[in-house]
Amino acid sequence: MLRLGGNTDRQRERVVAAFEKLKTTAEIAEILKTLYHGGNGLGSVSAWYAEDGIHLSHGKSVRYDRSAQVISWESAAERIGELLESGQFASNVELAEAAGYERSLLAEKLWHLYHDFSDKARDSGYLSCLSGIQRTGFPEETAWLAEQLSDPAFRQTLKEEYAAFWTDYQQDRDLLRFHYHRPREIWENLKDLDLPRRTFSSDLSQVPTVQHFITEDEIDAAMTGGSSFAGGKGRIYAFFMENHTDKEKVRFLKDEYGIGGRSHALSGATHSGEDHDGKGLHYKKQDCPDVHLNWEKVAKRITSLVQKGRYLTEQEQAQYDKIQAEKDLAEEDAIQAQQPEIEEETPKPTLRAV
Structure with a gap:
C-alpha cells in the first residue's frame, strides 16, 4: 500500500525526494499526510488515509471499520525508509528522476505565480531573474526554469528576490491578480533545494504491482x-x-x-x-x-x-442545522404575527336572555 497507494501523481518520486534531503521521521510523516489521501483497494485489502494514519482492512471498505489496523504516519515513514534502504520502494529510474521532478514541481508553482503578477508587480521589477520567461508556452518555460533551479547561483538570486516579493506581498495584496498561491510553501520548497542530499539505489526496473479496485x-x-x-x-x-x-x-x-x-x-x-x-x-x-x-x-x-x-x-451539518433553526424561527414569528388578526376576525359570543 505504501508503494502503490496514495493517489498522488508520481508519488514515489516525491517521497524519495523527501528522504534524499535527510528529513526527520516527523517531517516525513507530515509530508506523507499530504501525499496519501482518499482510499485504495489493492489485492484483497482496502486502505483509507486519515489524520491518525493509514487504516487497513480486508474487504472493500475500511473507513468506518472499528477493527481496522491503523498504521501511524510515523510508522509508515519508518517502513518506507527500510524499503528504500533495501532497494524495494522505487525503481532505479524513479530514484534517478526524483530530484529533477522536485525541481519541475517547483518550476510550475513559480510559473503560475509569475504569470499572475499584476501590472504593478511587473513595473516594480519583482522576480527579475525570471524575465527569461518570454511567453513561449508552459512546457518550454517550466522546463527552462527547472533547469535553472539546478544552478546554486540562480537559486540564491531567486531566494533573495522571492523573499523581497513575499515580504511586500504580505503588505500589498495588489501585487497578484489571484490569491490561490501558497507563498510559504514555495519558500520552503526553494530552501529545500539547497539541503545536502543522499542517494539510494535499486535493482528494480519497475515496481511490482497487484490488482487494484475501487x-x-x-x-x-x-x-x-x-x-x-x-x-x-x-x-x-x-x-x-x-x-x-x-x-x-x-x-x-x-x-x-x-x-x-x-x-x-x-x-x-x-x-x-x-x-x-x-x-x-x-x-x-x-x-x-x-x-x-x-x-x-x-x-x-x-x-x-x-x-x-x-x-x-x-461543518456542513452545523451550517444546515443553523439554517433550519433560522427557518423554524422565522415561521414561528410569522405565525405569531398573524395571531392577533385571527383573534380580531373571530366573532365574539353574544349573551341571550333566558
Whole structure:
C-alpha cells in the first residue's frame, strides 16, 4: 500500500525526494499526510488515509471499520525508509528522476505565480531573474526554469528576490491578480533545494504491482460530493431528509444530476472520473475495474449515508442545522404575527336572555 497507494501523481518520486534531503521521521510523516489521501483497494485489502494514519482492512471498505489496523504516519515513514534502504520502494529510474521532478514541481508553482503578477508587480521589477520567461508556452518555460533551479547561483538570486516579493506581498495584496498561491510553501520548497542530499539505489526496473479496485469508501466519498451543479449537495440532503418514496428519490436524482461528469472524482486521483446519465452513476479509476450503479442503488446508498450521518461533513451539518433553526424561527414569528388578526376576525359570543 505504501508503494502503490496514495493517489498522488508520481508519488514515489516525491517521497524519495523527501528522504534524499535527510528529513526527520516527523517531517516525513507530515509530508506523507499530504501525499496519501482518499482510499485504495489493492489485492484483497482496502486502505483509507486519515489524520491518525493509514487504516487497513480486508474487504472493500475500511473507513468506518472499528477493527481496522491503523498504521501511524510515523510508522509508515519508518517502513518506507527500510524499503528504500533495501532497494524495494522505487525503481532505479524513479530514484534517478526524483530530484529533477522536485525541481519541475517547483518550476510550475513559480510559473503560475509569475504569470499572475499584476501590472504593478511587473513595473516594480519583482522576480527579475525570471524575465527569461518570454511567453513561449508552459512546457518550454517550466522546463527552462527547472533547469535553472539546478544552478546554486540562480537559486540564491531567486531566494533573495522571492523573499523581497513575499515580504511586500504580505503588505500589498495588489501585487497578484489571484490569491490561490501558497507563498510559504514555495519558500520552503526553494530552501529545500539547497539541503545536502543522499542517494539510494535499486535493482528494480519497475515496481511490482497487484490488482487494484475501487473501494466502497471511495464511492461513498464521491457521492457525498453532490451533483455537478452549485448547491446540489444541499438540495439532495434536504430532499432526502423529507418523507419521499423510493421512486420519488430516483426521479429527483435523475433531474438533479442530469447528464455530465467530472474528473478526479475518486480520492482526487488524476486518472479517475464520474459520469452520470439516465442509467445512473459510472466510476472509473486507473488500473481498476469500472463500477456502475443504477439510480435505484444510488438512492438507497444516499439514504443510508444520510441516516448514518455521513452525507454531510461536521461543518456542513452545523451550517444546515443553523439554517433550519433560522427557518423554524422565522415561521414561528410569522405565525405569531398573524395571531392577533385571527383573534380580531373571530366573532365574539353574544349573551341571550333566558
